[in-house]
Structure formats: C-alpha cells, structure tokens
Amino acid sequence: MDFSWSEEQAAFRKEVIRFAKQELNDDVAKRDREEEFPVEFWKKCGAFGILGLPVPQEYGGGGADTLTTVCALEALGYGCKDNGFLFSLNAHMWTSELPLMAFGTEEQKRRYLPKLASGEWIGLHCMTEPMSGSDAYSMRSRAERKGDRYVINGSKTFITNTTHGDLFVVFANVDPSKGANGVTGFLVEKGTPGLVLGKKLHKMGLRTSPMSEVALVDCEVPAENILGKEGSGQAIFTHSMEWERTCILASHLGMMQRLIETCVKYARERQQFGQPIGKYSAIANMIADMEVRLETGRLLIYKAAWLKSQGRHALREAAIAKLFVSEATVQTCLDAIQIHGGYGYMAEYEMERDLRDAVSGKIYSGTSEIQRVIIAGFQGL
Numbered sequence: 001m002d003f004s005w006s007e008e009q010a011a012f013r014k015e016v017i018r019f020a021k022q023e024l025n026d027d028v029a030k031r032d033r034e035e036e037f038p039v040e041f042w043k044k045c046g047a048f049g050i051l052g053l054p055v056p057q058e059y060g061g062g063g064a065d066t067l068t069t070v071c072a073l074e075a076l077g078y079g080c081k082d083n084g085f086l087f088s089l090n091a092h093m094w095t096s097e098l099p100l101m102a103f104g105t106e107e108q109k110r111r112y113l114p115k116l117a118s119g120e121w122i123g124l125h126c127m128t129e130p131m132s133g134s135d136a137y138s139m140r141s142r143a144e145r146k147g148d149r150y151v152i153n154g155s156k157t158f159i160t161n162t163t164h165g166d167l168f169v170v171f172a173n174v175d176p177s178k179g180a181n182g183v184t185g186f187l188v189e190k191g192t193p194g195l196v197l198g199k200k201l202h203k204m205g206l207r208t209s210p211m212s213e214v215a216l217v218d219c220e221v222p223a224e225n226i227l228g229k230e231g232s233g234q235a236i237f238t239h240s241m242e243w244e245r246t247c248i249l250a251s252h253l254g255m256m257q258r259l260i261e262t263c264v265k266y267a268r269e270r271q272q273f274g275q276p277i278g279k280y281s282a283i284a285n286m287i288a289d290m291e292v293r294l295e296t297g298r299l300l301i302y303k304a305a306w307l308k309s310q311g312r313h314a315l316r317e318a319a320i321a322k323l324f325v326s327e328a329t330v331q332t333c334l335d336a337i338q339i340h341g342g343y344g345y346m347a348e349y350e351m352e353r354d355l356r357d358a359v360s361g362k363i364y365s366g367t368s369e370i371q372r373v374i375i376a377g378f379q380g381l
C-alpha cells in the first residue's frame with residue numbers, strides 16, 4: 001500500500017488549488033443569495049481541463065485515472081468556496097459523462113463527449129419523480145417506440161443543472177410489465193420539442209446550482225438516442241451512482257480541510273478568560289474530532305476510488321464513503337460554527353453557507369438511510 005500522491009498528482013493538486021482560489025471565488029455570497037449559476041466559472045473549468053478529467057483523451061477529455069480525478073476534486077473543494085458550483089460540476093461528470101462513456105455507442109461518444117469535456121455543453125440526469133425518489137425504479141415516466149422514434153411522457157423533479165443544461169439523460173420505462181427491467185435511458189438534447197422545464201426550485205443550500213422540475217410531453221427522440229438498450233436503465237443508474245458516490249464528496253474533504261484550518265487559526269487568536277480558546281480542551285477536542293473525520297473520510301474515498309481505478313466493483317465501499325463523508329461534513333460545519341461562537345452564526349463568516357450546502361449531501365445520490373440499506377444488504381439483511 002502507498003498512501004502518498006505521486007509527484008505529478010501532488011503538483012496537479014497545487015495547481016488546481018491555485019486555479020480555484022484565483023478564479024472561482026468571486027461574489028460567492030452574492031450569487032448564493034441571488035441563486036445565480038456562474039457560467040463564466042464553468043467556461044474557466046472547461047478551459048483548465050477539469051470538466052473532462054475522467055473522459056478519455058480520444059473524446060477530448062483529460063484521461064485522468066480515478067484517484068487523480070478525486071485528488072483534483074478534493075483540491076477544488078479546498079480552494080473554491082462555491083459548493084453549489086462544484087455540485088453542478090460533479091453532476092455533469094458522474095451522471096452524464098460517465099454513463100455515456102460506459103454505455104454510449106461510438107457515435108454518441110463522438111457526438112457528445114467532446115462538448116461535455118470542453119464545457120461547451122452541460123450535462124444532467126433526470127431520474128427522480130414526484131412519486132418516486134429512493135424507490136427510483138417505480139417511476140411513472142413512459143417511453144413508447146413508434147417506428148424509428150421513442151415518445152417519452154412523464155414528469156421529473158429535483159433535477160440539477162436544468163436551466164443551463166444541454167444534454168439530458170432521461171430515464172423512462174418502456175415496458176412497465178417488466179418493472180425495473182423496463183427502465184431505459186435516453187439522451188435528450190435541449191430544445192427537443194416536448195422537453196419542458198418546469199418550476200424553478202429554491203433550495204436551502206447549493207443555491208448557485210440550478211434546479212427545476214422537468215416535464216416530458218410527447219417528447220420524441222430518434223431511436224438512436226437510446227442509451228444502452230431497452231431495459232438497461234437500471235444498470236446505467238447503478239453504474240452512475242457507484243461512481244458518483246465514490247467521487248462526489250471528494251470536494252467535501254477539501255471543504256473540511258479548509259474549515260479545520262479556519263478553526264485552528266481562530267482558536268489560536270480568539271481570547272476568552274485571558275487565554276486563546278484553543279487552550280480549552282472542549283475546543284481542542286472539537287478540532288481533533290474534525291481531523292479524525294477528515295482523515296477517515298479520505299481513507300474511505302481513496303479506497304473506493306482505488307477500487308474503481310482497478311476496474312473493480314465498489315458498491316459497498318462507495319456507499320460507506322458517501323454515508324460517512326456526508327454526515328462528517330455536516331458535523332464539521334456545525335463544530336466550525338460552534339468554535340466561532342456568535343461570529344460563526346453570522347453569514348459574513350461564510351460557515352452557515354457551508355452548513356446549508358452540506359446538509360444536501362445526506363439526501364442526493366441516495367439518502368443516508370438508503371446507503372445503510374445497501375451496506376446492510378451486503379450482510380444479507
């Protein structure tokens with residue numbers, strides 16, 4: 001076992017932190033208040049090469065291995081304070097680029113991956129519906145084959161990246177009598193008649209990441225826009241979720257590191273009862289626990305990423321990493337606010353925004369309860 005980054009990875013990590021600090025932090029508080037997605041940051045990330053990191057070079061990507069991608073995402077989370085933007089970036093990578101790479105035809109890959117990798121296009125996926133969240137495959141959306149086309153009808157909710165999205169990976173059932181085995185993925189381009197953006201949704205956190213409802217009203221797509229084949233939606237979604245749960249919270253590791261550094265500095269400077277508050281074990285212990293959570297989270301995410309880089313399954317490990325790091329981040333945000341006392345509670349100190357952003361980690365990509373169901377399932381429960 002080797003727990004160190006290679007020289008190239010360490011240099012890349014530094015470069016990503018520099019880029020993120022310099023280019024991705026303008027007006028975060030204002031954009032959070034106004035729920036504004038930073039299009040210009042997206043373009044910068046495209047030019048820097050972040051958006052296509054896991055995409056093979058032959059399709060315009062960076063061809064990075066999983067651990068290098070995780071290393072870059074962690075560095076982004078450390079340098080960039082806009083967690084909403086990073087969430088949008090992760091949704092794009094893990095739920096549009098990755099399924100295309102694994103299930104797309106050569107023609108689909110050539111058509112879409114270069115645009116997604118360069119940042120010219122934004123990707124997203126539409127699975128959740130008003131009546132089906134955790135029980136995703138009980139969806140009501142239907143797709144019917146008519147000659148050389150599919151006609152999709154249904155409604156989706158809680159969909160990320162919609163208002164700025166170009167390529168929608170839409171799931172619908174082609175044969176409800178087969179249950180989950182009828183669920184199928186389709187590639188639907190923005191502007192396709194019948195693809196209708198619904199109500200914009202206003203969130204507690206991640207407010208710079210756009211979200212809305214999506215309706216599919218007799219939405220016709222050419223038959224060649226099927227992703228995989230009829231009935232392979234379950235395999236596509238499981239594949240996306242395994243990757244997403246492995247990597248999406250790498251940026252939270254960076255966020256936790258940033259919060260720890262802020263807390264240590266404050267604990268050294270802030271004096272009460274004639275000495276720095278860091279001298280009180282109540283405060284020092286909170287910081288020690290933050291460190292334990294960060295280091296444990298790193299080990300879990302790196303292990304899941306390593307398994308993926310070996311081409312191995314990591315369903316269980318990804319669920320453990322996702323569960324632990326999402327909950328660890330919420331606790332770390334709460335502790336950071338506590339250490340800063342009244343100041344921590346003030347918007348100016350920016351930790352309340354991190355907390356609001358972090359809470360969603362326990363819900364998206366499968367709730368904490370569902371991760372526990374998966375983990376217990378490996379014990380036959």
Ligand SMILES: Cc1cc2nc3c(=O)[nH]c(=O)nc-3n(C[C@H](O)[C@H](O)[C@H](O)COP(=O)(O)OP(=O)(O)OC[C@H]3O[C@@H](n4cnc5c(N)ncnc54)[C@H](O)[C@@H]3O)c2cc1C
Binds near residue numbers: 128161
């Ligand atoms: C910020 C954010 C971004 C999102 N982006 C997208 C997106 O881009 N595309 C998309 O398709 N979806 C997206 N979602 C939706 C997300 O995947 C769902 O919210 C999530 O899967 C939970 O579904 P639900 O909200 O319907 O809750 P429900 O499934 O109704 O769950 C309600 C409660 O019941 C619990 N529960 C449900 N089933 C079980 C069980 N078997 N055992 C124990 N407890 C259970 C849940 O854990 C939860 O506490 C996003 C959500 C959020 C918050």
